Amino acid sequence: MSQSGSQRTTLVYLHGFNSSPESYKAQVLRAYLETSDYQCNYLIPRLSYSPAQVACSLSELIEQQLMLGPVALIGSSLGGYYAIYFAEKYGLKAALINPAVKPYTLLTDYLGENKNLYSHERYTLTEGHMNELLAMDVETLSHPERLFLLTQTADQTLNYREAVLKLKGSPSWIESGGTHEFSAFTRVIPAIMSFLDIKKRQ
Template sequence: LNIHGFRSCGENAKAAFLRELFPGVRIVSPTLPFSPRNALEVLEKEIEGCGERLEMIVGSSLGGFYAYVLCCRHRVPAVLLNPAVVPFVHLAEAIGPVENACTGEKGTWGAEDCLALKELFCETAYKAESALVHVFITADDKVLEPRLARAFFRFHGNLVELPWGTHRFEGLDRLSAKIRTIYEGAR
């Protein structure tokens, strides 16, 4: 299961990377609605409806936060790429009209969306099994403060700090072996 970030879409570079890395493995990467509650509903339906055991979740940015929530709920390994740690804080700046950068879909991001993220944070903070949480943060992430992820995941999960890359996580192929090892360990 691949989960995209805020204002992105399911058909993204990370989904393509995962399909190339795992040929023959079904990679589900839905385009999510803006609403956190609706997004998690879509993700839960994907998990329930896939007919197979979920083996790994990959999420980036806000999708990394959702992946952490699902890791807590389903006890499945999660690979978090520059995850939003406190998205209700990060996305408070986005309150107002929003547009999906891939699809052009327009919507509204409201205070209730930030409150929904805060509730999810309170529900799940430090509740995932550390062995299931694999966090990769890049040094040059200018969108999310790497310091927050470093502090949150330093003693809770497997944290890897990379000296290269931006928020978009260019060069993801450099992590192919690590991600494959996480996947193989889940099987």
């Protein structure tokens, strides 16, 4: 018997490159949800520097959660790129915050040894990783209306116009100024939750 009417959505937050579940937006969103009446579960998986490993681990996580109920995604920067891939793969809605849409070219500047800003893990980024990213590229969005673009024009890391072009068929929230972190992020959380069909308790 279906219980879809009572099932809580699982909201999965995908952090960016060299980031972690301890990142600013991930924790701001956690605190917001803990003090609001939104009915959802919230997961922030720690993403590997290996795109192939991300593809494997997140597929497993999402498939497990879909057995329990609806799943929605929020992706920031590189996490936005991953969110596009998984939204396409599983037919999910996703909110994309200053998303990277061509990380396989952007991250070539980081080839070689890196250190995660939060965990301090050291790793080597290779051309092979860029090929793994390219393999996850969604060239044509089958349902752009399932993706919500949130971007600020003064993003110092990414050219926001690339995301606007990629997601030209998607609803969008485009602000002048701002930062790659997305200034005053809390302001847009209600719009994100509304788009993802996550409702408050009655």
